[in-house]
Amino acid sequence: MACARIGGVGVGTFGINHLRCFRQMGYTGEAELVAACDTNEALLQQRLQEFSFRPYRDYREMLEKEDLDGITVVTPDPLHHDIVMAAAEAGVHVLCEKPLDVTVEGCLEMTEACRKAGVLLMVDFHKRYDEYHLAMKEKIQAGDLGKIQYGYAHMEDRIEVPRDWFPGWAAKSSPAWFLGIHFYDLARFLLEANGVAVWATGAKGRLEELGVGGWDSISAKVLFDNGATVAFDTSWILPDGFEAIVNQGIRLVGTKGMLECDSQDRGTLTCCADDRPAQQTHNKSFLRMKRDKYGREVWEGYGMTSIADFALNVNLLLEGKRLEDLGPYPSGEDGIEATRIAAAVHRSLETGGIVEL
Ligand SMILES: NC(=O)c1ccc[n+]([C@@H]2O[C@H](COP(=O)([O-])OP(=O)(O)OC[C@H]3O[C@@H](n4cnc5c(N)ncnc54)[C@H](O)[C@@H]3O)[C@@H](O)[C@H]2O)c1
Structure with a gap:
């Protein structure tokens, strides 16, 4: 069996989960965490206390010096583009965190570059790997809902996420880019449809008061090309006292x-x-840690499965499979379509009108 040689770019709050995933795939010889890169030297040193990899400050140098089969991109949203382009140029497969990019043009460029280079481009839309959502998909595919007419989804973070986790770049992102994108993609996955029109409203104030800036909450209604509409509420201002770091859910209604x-x-x-x-709920389906016999x-959890799926796909390619034989995975095209919706949400916020995609 092949063993994908992986490099990580970005070892911050979520990057650590990528490191965990490839470290443990190393226990079974399914992947090797070869190298990792971050511009933050202190953080890189901190990660080296816990993980074993060759450290780099510059991803271009890492791509040049290491013989990698794949990299994962876990840098802030607006910084994914150049790194994915460099991976394509180097002929290295790539898993990119969501959103693929914050512009549709950027997503198109990245997808085209990977297609031309013949490298795998996956986007970490892990809601697709959640067993609860997969159970929904099964019911929908079995026809249990009939024709889906409308739905509702919400994803909301406790205010500590923009305030304490990444106050430096929260205002450059938004609840739509950071949270909504997950559910725009999930709705597309469940409905097997693309967005065609969007109308959004939003509110500011609380994060501005805190000096973080940006949108507090964004609500959007999206019309899909199969006639269904889904309303999405996204927010970054749930109070510190809320029972979980994130609140999220989806409902769909059909004939x-x-x-x-x-x-x-x-x-x-x-x-x-x-x-x-005082009282907390836990989404143990997302990420949970246990210790093995050693x-x-x-x-x-699905937060790991989606990352591992990348390395497993790379292994299949190393063993001679073609990209078109890999079966379903969240692709560059999915990244483009989800970004199309998120970008339209922001255009609608600016114009106050309905935006056609
Ligand atoms: N899938 C999920 O559930 C999930 C959850 C959180 C974040 N994310 C996504 O992961 C990405 C990172 O988010 P985060 O919360 O870990 O952010 P973070 O700010 O904690 O970490 C980003 C890291 O990237 C590093 N970095 C910046 N530019 C770099 C460069 N050119 N080369 C190498 N390293 C560089 C920073 O120093 C930092 O350590 C974002 O795209 C975010 O949307 C996904």
Whole structure:
């Protein structure tokens, strides 16, 4: 079996999950975490205390010096483009965090460059790997809902995410780019349809007061090309006292049935004396850690499965499969379509009108 040689670009808040994934795939010889790169030297050193890889400050140097089969891009949203382009140029497969890019033009360029270079481009739309959402997909494909007419989705973070995690670039992103994009893609995946028109409204104030800036919340109604409409509420201002870091869910209603999924509360509740907030729910389907028989960390959940799927696809390519034989995965084309919706959401916020895609 092939063993993909992987390099990581960006080892920050979410980049650590990519490192975890490839480290543990190394236990079974499915992938090797060869190198990782970050412009933040102190953070790189911190990660080296926990993970084993050759460190780089410059991804171009990493691509040049290492014989990599694939890289994963986990830098802030507006910085994905150049790194994916460099991977394509180097003939290296690439997994890019969502959104693929913050412009449709950028996504088109990245997808075209990877297509021309014959390299795999995957986007980390991990909601597609959530077993609850896959169960929804099965029901829809079985025809249990009939023709889907409308739906609703929400994804909302506790205010600590923009305020404490990345106050430096939160205003350059938005609840639509950071959160909405997950559910725009999930709706496309479930409906098997693309967005054709968008109308959005938004509000500012709370994050401006805190000096972070940007949109507090964005609500959008999207018409899809199969006639269904879905309303998406996204927000970055849930209070610190909310029971989970993220609140999320989706419901779809069709001519024969309806489906609802609480994508956050998976039925686990804790309430501990020294906790803040006092009572918390946990989405253990996303990420959970256990130790194996040797005491090593093993991370599970759809947050890992989607990243691992990239390395497994690279292995199949190394073993001689063609890109078109890989089966379904969140592709560059999916990245383009999700960004089309998010970009239209922002255009609608600017113009106040309906935007056709
Ligand atoms: N899939 C998910 O659930 C999920 C969750 C959080 C974030 N994300 C996405 O992951 C990406 C990173 O988010 P984050 O929260 O980890 O941000 P972060 O700011 O914590 O980490 C980004 C890292 O990239 C590094 N970096 C910046 N420019 C670089 C460059 N040119 N070369 C190498 N490193 C560079 C920064 O120093 C930083 O350490 C974003 O696109 C975000 O939308 C995805």
